[in-house]
Amino acid sequence: MPILPATTVDFFLAGLEAFMRRSGQGTHWGVTVLQLEGKPDAQTLTRAWEQIHAQHPMLGARLKRQWRGWRWVWETHGTITAPPICWHGVQSLPPGEEVIQERLQGRSSSGALTTPLWMEVFPWGTDGGHVILLTWRHALLDGTGINLLLEKLAAGACAAGPPPQTLPPRESMARVYKRAKPLTDRLHEMTSAGCLSAWKKGMPTGGRPEYRLIELSKEESAKATERLRALCGDFLQMPFYAAIAARALRLLHERRGWHSPEIHLHLPIQLRGRSRELIFGNHMGAMPLFLDAGALGTVDEAVAHVLEKYRESMREGRQQAAEALTTLAAQLPLSTFIPMVRWTNMGQICSLFHSHTGSFLTGCKEFAGAAVQNICTIPSVSTPPGLGIFVSDYAGLITVTLAWRGDGVSHAEIEALDRRIRTDLTGIAEE
Numbered sequence: 001m002p003i004l005p006a007t008t009v010d011f012f013l014a015g016l017e018a019f020m021r022r023s024g025q026g027t028h029w030g031v032t033v034l035q036l037e038g039k040p041d042a043q044t045l046t047r048a049w050e051q052i053h054a055q056h057p058m059l060g061a062r063l064k065r066q067w068r069g070w071r072w073v074w075e076t077h078g079t080i081t082a083p084p085i086c087w088h089g090v091q092s093l094p095p096g097e098e099v100i101q102e103r104l105q106g107r108s109s110s111g112a113l114t115t116p117l118w119m120e121v122f123p124w125g126t127d128g129g130h131v132i133l134l135t136w137r138h139a140l141l142d143g144t145g146i147n148l149l150l151e152k153l154a155a156g157a158c159a160a161g162p163p164p165q166t167l168p169p170r171e172s173m174a175r176v177y178k179r180a181k182p183l184t185d186r187l188h189e190m191t192s193a194g195c196l197s198a199w200k201k202g203m204p205t206g207g208r209p210e211y212r213l214i215e216l217s218k219e220e221s222a223k224a225t226e227r228l229r230a231l232c233g234d235f236l237q238m239p240f241y242a243a244i245a246a247r248a249l250r251l252l253h254e255r256r257g258w259h260s261p262e263i264h265l266h267l268p269i270q271l272r273g274r275s276r277e278l279i280f281g282n283h284m285g286a287m288p289l290f291l292d293a294g295a296l297g298t299v300d301e302a303v304a305h306v307l308e309k310y311r312e313s314m315r316e317g318r319q320q321a322a323e324a325l326t327t328l329a330a331q332l333p334l335s336t337f338i339p340m341v342r343w344t345n346m347g348q349i350c351s352l353f354h355s356h357t358g359s360f361l362t363g364c365k366e367f368a369g370a371a372v373q374n375i376c377t378i379p380s381v382s383t384p385p386g387l388g389i390f391v392s393d394y395a396g397l398i399t400v401t402l403a404w405r406g407d408g409v410s411h412a413e414i415e416a417l418d419r420r421i422r423t424d425l426t427g428i429a430e431e
Contacts, residue, residue: 005167006063006072008326009282013139014063014072015329015337016349020382022335024206025405027106028139029113030379032146034132035094040121040368044156046085048368049119052152053082055161058140058280059116069170072330074281086120094124094131097211103135104209104380116140130370138379142282143357144270146377149279150360154367163275173331176324183288183321187264190290191344196260197351197385198252198409207406209380212414214400214421221398224425231303237356239310242267243302244424245354245389246291248417252387253293255413263291263351269319286322287313299424342384353381353388353403360394376401383408389421398425 017028053059057076066073086108106113108120116137123130136146152158199205216224228240246263253260268284287310295305313319329337341349360375361367376399381388388403400421402414409417423429 002057002076002078003066003167004058004061004074004076004281005165006074007282008323008330009142009284009286010063010074010139011072011330011334011337012286012326013282015334016382017139018334019338023382025382026209026380028137028380028382029104029106030136030138030141030146030377031100031103032134032136032150032375032377033100034134034150034367034375035373036130036132036367037371037373038128038369039123039130040132040370041156042085042087045119045121045153045368048153048156048158049085050082051158052149052279053080053117055158056080056280058162061140063139069167070331071167071170073167083115083118086118088120088122091122091124094129095120095122095133100133100211100378101209103133104211104378132367140280140282142284143268143355143377144274144284145279145281147358147360148276150367150375151276151364152279154361154364156368160277162278162280171327173328176327179317180321180324180328182316183318183325186288186290186318187344190262190264193261194259195262195264195348195351196253196258197348197387198249198404199348199384199386200258203383203386203408204406205383207383207408210404210406210409211378212402212418213376213378214402214418215374215376216398216400216422216425218397220422220426220428221393221396223427224398225396227299227425227427231300232307237358238267238269239303239306241356241391242289242354243296243299243306244391244421245352246293246306247296247299247302247424248389248420249352249387250293250296251416251420252409252413255416260351261293263293263296264348265289265291265352265354266322266350268355285319286326287319288322289313299427348384349382350385352385353379353390355390357390357392360392365395374399379403381405400425 060080061074061076064075118135120133232240267287269287270284274283289309296302374397375394376392378401381403383405386408390401392399
């Protein structure tokens with residue numbers, strides 16, 4: 001069978017999903033929601049959908065260990081037939097939480113999903129509104145990949161497949177260990193300090209995926225963008241949103257009477273060049289940030305602190321150290337990876353899952369011939385860490401997704417997090 005190289009992030013996500021399955025949390029799915037003002041052109045959408053499946057064998061690939069060289073690779077099985085797009089009948093309302101929660105558990109109305117990509121179109125109301133739900137396995141897609149996939153679908157064509165890829169040369173484990181050791185020592189320091197996420201030992205790990213969308217209005221989004229530019233400039237958005245997420249987690253700690261001296265963020269970061277045809281597979285690196293919880297008093301202070309810690313991580317090569325650490329872990333059986341991480345880190349994986357997906361379909365006002373109102377992504381998360389805060393925007397509209405599991409976060413806590421995030425983003429306190 002043809003093989004494709006797997007990245008260290010592919011291994012991490014596979015290990016995370018193996019842990020989720022063993023702890024009753026199911027598989028790792030995400031849902032991207034597209035709100036459209038009209039009906040997408042069925043022929044255009046179907047053509048692009050079928051071409052994507054025909055051109056990208058990763059959609060039928062299986063992650064396995066190659067005995068020769070003891071490395072992880074994707075084993076492909078030839079051309080993949082696209083599952084038919086599911087066109088629903090007209091409904092009075094757009095698909096609600098129950099439908100999206102079902103997709104986050106890898107199920108449709110007809111049973112378990114058997115394909116890593118699943119598309120549904122929901123017409124609703126009397127004014128021609130449509131919602132598209134794109135359900136995807138996180139093991140095959142990262143944030144950049146989702147946007148690249150949407151671009152292909154919006155254009156109605158995907159004539160080119162992924163560029164040729166070769167297995168990277170092997171490096172001695174001694175050199176990899178040397179590069180990873182400073183980060184390992186830093187993680188042990190954090191462990192000794194008693195750092196927490198939204199979860200701690202003794203709390204349940206199961207429950208179905210839950211979420212809350214914080215959809216800012218045009219006016220609120222404009223205020224948030226103005227505040228972001230005042231604090232970070234026009235190009236580096238990460239510190240602003242990372243500071244918002246860290247302050248939200250600290251609020252959760254305060255409400256529970258917990259004390260965590262540090263907050264550990266693993267920020268996705270694109271450090272390598274990437275072909276626009278390389279849609280599938282996880283090609284982002286991880287930038288570990290260790291934030292002092294006492295330095296997050298105001299948004300201004302928190303952003304300055306995140307910037308300081310970001311520069312520190314860049315100077316100390318922590319992204320490269322994180323990749324080296326995962327390379328070492330990839331020598332373990334898949335089922336032992338996350339348990340080993342939790343054993344060395346007081347049961348935690350990181351303090352919370354957080355990412356800024358960026359702008360969807362930049363400069364594109366239509367999707368398969370229909371005007372786009374908004375786009376956002378809703379990922380499922382694992383417990384631990386028990387909470388995810390994800391930010392995306394389309395045409396200046398900012399959407400924040402809060403994700404958690406079961407009763408791990410109460411309704412009152414979600415309301416408090418919603419208020420804190422809105423206030424921190426816009427600078428407007430609710431009355």
